[in-house]
Amino acid sequence: MPSGPDMLYFWIAFGCYLAATVAASLFAGLRKPALRKAVFWLSVVGLAANTIALVVRTVLSGHPPVTNLFEYMSLFAWAVVLGFLFLWKRPGLELLTVFAAPVAFCIMVVASLFPASIEQQLIPALQSYWLWIHVSLAVLAEAAFAVAFVASIMYLIGARRGFGGGASADQLDRVTYRAIGIGFPLFTIGALFAGAVWAQKAWGTPWSWDPKETSSLIVWLVYAIYLHARLARGWRGVGAAWLSVAGFALTIFTILGSVFFAGLHAYG
């Protein structure tokens, strides 16, 4: 089947995130509460449309919307907005939370670059309930890493220009740590453990040093370094923020890596 009725909702979500991005940019400059409210409602409407698009797609295809990069990125954008909305009411994070929109919008732009056709028939390798477990946990973990990434970027900007008016350095550092603290176990369980169990069932080995497996391991190692450095050495601030940024850059590399590298995960 080519693209389906879900695309209408996808484009509504796309438009809402775009409008929210514009409002977020204005809020960053003007700091008018009305603009933040606009970002919130545009993000909520975008999230609702994004949700409908994913549900419609799931119903039409009969499987979770995680079988190609269009679907994966749409789900990723959804999880990122959801993650930021959880932080919406936290005092001091007014500027941080409006950044959900630009991040989600960028992800939706990437999603729109990939074919959106609905495939009811999964290829044999993907016909497993592990698809749900493996990919959905991985995407939630990556959304948490996205939150950490934005907090780290804000920290780095604040470290250069001064932390005036918004979140304090300590608050941004804590958000980064808490987000990675949520994402790291999810990533371990979903991307690595569930992936290994599924790989054992499908390919006869839990680990093949496939490019996607290996880059997931690298993501895990970078966040492990971050957590060790922070927990045991008390390493905070600019260095830790850069590690978090590197971790998210590698996360994106892992997600999009199947486009550039052949391997067992090159499904489209």
Place this chain on the structure above:
Amino acid sequence: MHALVWWGIVLVGIVLAMFDPRFRRWLASMQTAITLLAIVAALSMAGVLIGQNLPYEAYVGKHGPGLGGFIVRSGLSDVFGAWYFLLIVTLLGVSIITCSFVRILRLVRTPSGLRIGKLGSLLTHLSIVVVLAGGLVTALTGFRVPAERFLSAGDEIVVPEGGYSLRVDAARTEFNDRGMLSEYVSEVTVIEDGRDLFPKRIEVNHPLVHNGVGVYQFEMLPSATSIDEARLGVFVSTPHGERGPFEVVAPFGEEVEVPNTAYTVKVLEFLAHFTYDIESRTARLASEWHDNPAVLVQLSEDGEVLGEQWVFAAFPAHDDGGLPCRFVLLDYRPDYDRALTRFEFAQQPGTPLLFAGFVAMSLGLCLTFWTRRPAAPADGGRTGGRAGGSKT
């Protein structure tokens, strides 16, 4: 030999850690752990960016003789099997064991300091050792090998290290109503001590595991010697040149009329990869892959067989010249019901250990991060300074 060297390094490392406090401190330090993690990450990234286990020519072709040669000589072309990668991973394992040992000692001395988060962290670290041990057990005693050949219905194959054989009863590629690939299916019978034990349907994600050896659906090809039907273009020779092409869809082995002529054609044979054996002067199959598909077409006129001719998809201009018609193989529908199947055999004795390690790691991480509030920052978090000095 590799295993002996590995165990030697581990033992020397552990003995040194037990008796040399300076080495123990170095091994258990956070600085060392972070450095080792960073080296493993960097080498893994090299493994991702540089294609692994390719032929020498591929590296030279892509990177030039200098860099390509260096990649092969330095072992970066098989980095995950290189001695330095294994050494770093081993050191990391010994470092985690030492660090965990030091922490357990500390907890035994001051049990009042035992918190659920600390327990989770300890469990996580020890679980990494279990995961590495699982990987090591598999690396030392397990195997994963694809079968040497494709099998068709009726063929038998011995499962290595399994003490049993498989007979293929049927192999087919299934498609849904819209013609989309839905499953690769191999129906087999397990044979042990000369007796049929039980039938099993092997699919991707549904392997056969018997006597500790798994049989996995690895590859499947449509039949190499039969097709469903061929679409032929037929050119009829006349005194004034050629007429046609007349398009004919010929089911395999069935005689069909060539429209607007008195001729009939029949596809007698199919070879997926045609080759001609000069000695025996016969056509034969070079491989199971559809690299040079050809059909043997029989031409008849008013019930009388005029002759046969091999027709090649890749060489449409080929014509033996002995028949009043020339043929072009426009297309053919492969025979997926009599497919050729290829299995992969695997024994991974370390997998239960590896999964047990992962379960412990998941539990440990949840206890570490989801049951406690983060510690207050030492310096208000305003600087990028390093508190330094603390150990795991």
